Amino acid sequence: MDKPKVVLGVSGGIAAYKACELLRRLTESGHDVRVVPTASALNFVGEATWSALSGHPAVTQVWESVHEVPHVRIGQEADLVVVAPATADMLAKAAHGLADDLLTNTLLTARCPVVFAPAMHTEMWENQATQENVATLRRRGAVVIEPAVGRLTGVDTGKGRLPDPGEIFEVCRRVLARGTHSADLAGRHVVISAGGTREPLDPVRYLGNRSSGRQGYALARTAVARGARVTLVAANSELADPAGADVVRVGTAVQLREAVLKAAADADAVVMAAAVADFRPAHYATGKIKKKDGEEPAPVELVRNPDVLAELSAGRARPGQVVVGFAAETDDVLANGRAKLARKGCDLLVVNEVGEDRTFGSTENEAVVLAADGSATEVPHGPKEALADVVWDLVAGRLG
Incomplete structure (x- = not known):
């Protein structure tokens, strides 16, 4: 089979050096990658580096190899175009259809999914002009990943940092898997909770559970790849932040x-x-709490925590808001799931069987998604990303 063709556009920001890691991940996972840098990007990483790592010449202008008509051909043949880093200048050019070099020409001729991974100072990202350009690109179906929060150039810290290249790669992988239907959640804001809560007993002990957060993080990654603005509320997870998600710990x-x-x-x-x-x-x-010789420990008195899922379902913050719950069961899985769906009042309930060696901490899952209308969707054993995509398919259908 032919290797998927990926165009890696690199614009002129200091984060250009991180694109080398993204290029390595793409090539090592079996993609045919053509790097198209801007002239400014070559001030940070030279042409020789891009050519050596990709196996293709890296050119910036439409005047090179004119007989091959690269300003049209590269975009036409691509299965994915990803621009990382995407500077404020590049986002503006793409939003307004400018075509003054090979990369901007490629963006205009591409008929495949396009992903932008912005990187710039916080003030530039928050500027109204940049935000309007981002909104324009998203409205047209491009996936614009939210930048990360962290150390920027110099001593500055804030939102605008290029997300981890490994996480950008995961977005690209998901977008490629879905093809031209990748941005069906564009313009939507989704909130996802993940991980397991811990309830303190004393300064060193807590009541907790085995959840790793992998399913919630898979939901966040797939939602980003489908164009959504994602807020991930993460409880005690040690997983890397998904690219493009605003993470609240x-x-x-x-x-x-x-x-x-x-x-x-x-x-x-x-x-x-x-x-x-x-x-x-x-x-x-x-x-x-100290143990005392000859004495049994005092019983631990428990009180109920708030039922967040039921509260969300009963008091939806806006009309048409879709609420999805998860039910981890150890026996009578479907019967307990249907009872919980009715009790919680949510639109969808993902029911799966859990145990010491099932689901928790695993990269795979299987489930049945029960709906308030009585339908049920079985999801066979497979990667948690596959279950995540089924959930978003069902959510997207209910969002209209």
Whole structure:
């Protein structure tokens, strides 16, 4: 089979050096990559580096190899165009259809999915002109990944950092898998909870669960690849932040409730994939609880945590908001799932069987997605990303 053809556009920002890692991941995973840098990008990484790593000449202007008509052919033949980093200048040119070099010409001739990974200073990203350019590109079906928060050029810190190249690669992989239908969540804001809450008993102990957050993170990655603006409320997960997601870190069920309700105020869909503790200790010991010789420990009194899923379903922040829950069951899986769906009042409930060696911490999952209208969608055993895509398919259908 022919290798998927990827065009890696590199614009003139200091983060250009990170694109070398993205190029390596793309080529090593079996993609045929053509690097198209801007002239400014070559001030940061030279042509020899791009050519050596990709196996193709890296040219910037339409006047080179004119007989091959590169300004048309490269875009026509591509299965994916990804621009990383995408500077404010490049986003403006792409939004306004300018074509003054090979990369901007390629963007105009491409009929495949296009991904932009912006990188710039916070002030430039937040400028109204940049935000309008981003909105224009998203409206046309491009996937514009939200930049990360972190150290920028010099001593500055803020939003505008290029996301981790490995995470950009994951977005590209998902976009390629979906093809021209990749941006069906463009213009939508989705909120996802992931991980497992921990309820403190004393300064060193807590009540927790086995959730790793992998399913919630898979939901976030696939939503980004489908064009959504993603808020990920992550409870005690050690996974790398998904590229393009705004990550809010929480610890307890009460903290998760506060973060989810705040983010859900303008969300089109909320997916509660986190394993939220049903109970918490009624009393928190300010010092470590000591064991005493000859004495049994005092019983731990528990109180109920707020039911975040039921609260979201009962008081939807906006008309048409789709609410999705998860039910981890150990027995009578479907019967318990249907009862929970009715009790919680959500639109969809993802029901799966869990155990010490099932689902938690695994990269794979299987489930049945129950709907309030009585339908059921079986998802066979496979990668958690596959389940995530099924969930978003069902959500997208309900969003109209």
